[in-house]
Amino acid sequence: MNNLCQIVFICLICMGHVSLGFSITVSDLMSVMDANESFVLIDIRDNHSFQQSHIPGAINIPFQLIKTKKMPALGKVIVYGDGIDASQPLEVSTILSQVSGIYPDVLEGGFLNWCAKTLYTTQPKGLKREHFQHITYGMLKKAAKHNSNIVLMDLRKLAGRQSRSKKSVQTLSDLSILFPDIPVKTFDLNLLTENTKKRSTKTNNDKLYVLIDQGKGFSEIIARQLKSAGIRRFVILSGGELTLSTKGQSQVKQLSN
Secondary structure: OHHHHHHHHHHHHHHOOOOOOOEEOHHHHHHHHHOOOOOEEEEOOOHHHHHHOOOOOOEEOOHHHHOOOOOOOOEEEEEEOOOOOOHHHHHHHHHHHOOOOEEEEEEOOHHHHHHHHOOOOOOOOOOOOOOOOEEOHHHHHHHHOOOOOEEEEEOHHHHHHHOOOOOOOOOOOOHHHHOOOOOEEEOOHHHHHHHHHHHHOOOOOOOEEEEEOOOOOHHHHHHHHHHHOOOOOEEEEOOHHHHHHOOOHHHHHHHHO
């Protein structure tokens, strides 16, 4: 019965019939930290991602584990995920709210939003190879159902113009067909920066950009430009156009080899 209630609750949220009242912004979380209030911060990402970097003071209980773990009365709890799949922290919040003595909140925008608003993480300082967060085709399809802030940043034609290759023009996958509910934008750094500044004064829910290139690393060049311009809420679609043309099957084959 509990599982059925959880499923119904999540579906109602996604359909817009129920609004999630237990949410907290990045600025609210920082205020709670500064005030030294008693709470438990739970990171539900996988352990590898947690070890690379996380919000200081967080404990790691991965999503798959927390669904079956018997939790004690922890009092005030703040849950955050990767900021891509919004359904996971919502589901965890629903589960925890049914435990006596736990009062859960969800961090809006997850870890990506935290990193976009502040550089305060556990990632070691110093010179190191820069790593950008990637998302698979399957993850993007799933996230599209629950995250209304996603915007596809199409770099494929831009990457083609930068290439000196004289090969025939490649037919590109139609993003509006593959992802009919997600807006698609072309890259314009000045316009992005201007829009981001305007949004920052009105709302905490900045857009999450998914960078899509020809699969040859051009997204990382644009990612560095975005970071330099102060835009940090973005991920890169692994494989780019190759992933799109096979609807993620190329990634499945790579993982199986």
